[in-house]
Amino acid sequence: MPASTKAAMTTPSPPASRESASPALAPTPPTPTVAPSPSPASRWAPWGAALGGLAWFLWLGGGRAIPPTRIDWMIREDWAASGFGWLFYRNAPWGLPLTSSPNQLHPHGTSVALTDGNPLLAVLFKPFNALLPADFQYHGLWLALGFALMGWFGAKLVSVVSSRPTHQLLGGLLLALAPPMAARLGHLTLCSHWLLVAMMWLQLRDTPDAHAAKRSLLWAAALNAVGAGTHPYLVAMLAPLAMALTVRLALGRVISWGRALLASVGIVILDVLIFALFGYFVGSNLGAEGFGQFSADLTTLFNPTDWSRLLPSLPVARRQGEGFGYVGAGALLLVVLSVVGAALRFRALRDLPWRRGLPFAVAVLLLAIYALSSRVTWTGRLVVDLGGLYEPFSRLTSAFRASGRFIWPLCYAVMGGALLLWLRQWRERAWVGTAVLALVVAVQAYDVRQDKSELRRRPEGFRRLQAPEWAELKGHYQHLAIFPPQVQWVCPYNEPLVNATGYMAYRLGLTFNSGYVTRTPPSIAEECNATMRPGGVDGDTVYVVVRQQVGAFLRAGARCGMLEGLPVCVSGQRNDAFAQALTRQPLR
Known part of the structure; x- marks a missing residue:
């Protein structure tokens, strides 16, 4: 709590004087309390907490993710979607929406x-882009910043009471x-939990006043x-x-x-405008299956699901797993101590x-209720089925199908609330608060x-892909x-093949028709089992063909050969260096 608020709550009001009791005289205004300036140590405390958050990220293995020129760590599974999203965008022309990438998942x-x-x-x-090396990613730096800001805003939160x-x-x-936070490292952008703590x-x-309120609302909008x-x-x-x-x-x-209504509407409009500007509504179906399954269990706050050394998993x-909200053994200890202390020191x-x-x-409670979804469970077993309640909102629930993530505000409210309650109880004996917090952090770590x-x-x-023949594609195809x-969750998906060919397409500045995106146009599903028709081989396209389709390409007049173990075809009308290279290991 700020010093001025603390002083106002702990300093008794001066007794009324005889003069002030007289109706003929105006009451004497109280002498204003001047808040002491924060000590240099107080100003540095958030920085120390930020360094602690960064150190924890490094302990979790973040050191290999931070160097911007290292991309190998992230070209796999869910991380590959984030990595290729940025890489193909680098080659895309500027347009509206600002992040449109027509060369990925081409032609859609x-x-x-x-x-x-x-x-x-x-x-x-x-x-x-022109100044950046070809292998460049910012995701590791964003992760590191997220852990540092978690510590920073955690310290700012504690400053409310101490x-x-x-x-x-x-x-x-x-x-x-x-x-x-640690459990979310599989989804790079979802690790920004510091926004919730802030x-x-x-x-x-x-x-205290309208000016301070304006600053808070600007913070909230930011x-x-x-x-x-x-x-x-x-x-x-x-x-x-x-x-x-x-x-x-x-x-x-x-x-x-x-003004409150105006501020709320303004923030919502701001969010929608940014969504539109950044391309969240680009011709894709925003809904997906899974609501009612990607949920939080009623035990989530104290269920470590194998993340704890001290507590058993339920x-x-x-x-x-999307509803993982375990607060940690140290935080649970602090919750118990805070609640017991509050009962004993209620006055x-x-x-x-x-x-x-x-x-x-x-x-926070409303968000937590949504986190439980339409199928409320206890240790994975159905307790209540609320499907009828959510049915009218199916478009919304399909867009935010991973409802379990909405448990995070409650998770941090429980942790932050226990912190504030404990320190408030022992403000007169600060050493007690310090000793217990040190123990709690050690247990948590x-x-x-x-x-x-x-x-x-x-x-x-x-x-x-290392064969020098690939370089012949640049400028010719x-x-x-x-x-x-091959599109993840939509078509049969060979991840090593998609990642290898996708990276080659990026390096050569070519479009690419496959990959991993979170939301796809519905029409893509119709192409998963496409067959090559006579005359259907495009002259500007190099095809990496599944073996079952090679015969169809040959019948369509394509020139096909093996390159680095991959069946590759081009139009039979092509006679460039790359097409000639395919004749060294021809497919007939």
């Missing part, structure tokens, strides 16, 4: 936004050690803008929390209800501004299994295609 096209490629950073880095640097440092470290800080910090430029699931959580902030400011009579359904908490956090709590980190488990390396196309 896609956008960085639909590949989880972090459209915000893609747009920021694209102007410098100005002590040690408390802020330890509190920031505890939040940076949150298991849901929004919680805005909700609970002191906002957080939403970053979220909209990063991943839509983040905005689906941030927007309701921003609305809760406007309600809190209106209830506290800091702003009018009209069963969950097969797809409920010391009576002056807490409970109403300040009420709108935030309501928003030991409990979380860093060997479960995706950055530690996944081996490096993907196949790079426009398209590289796998036939039939």
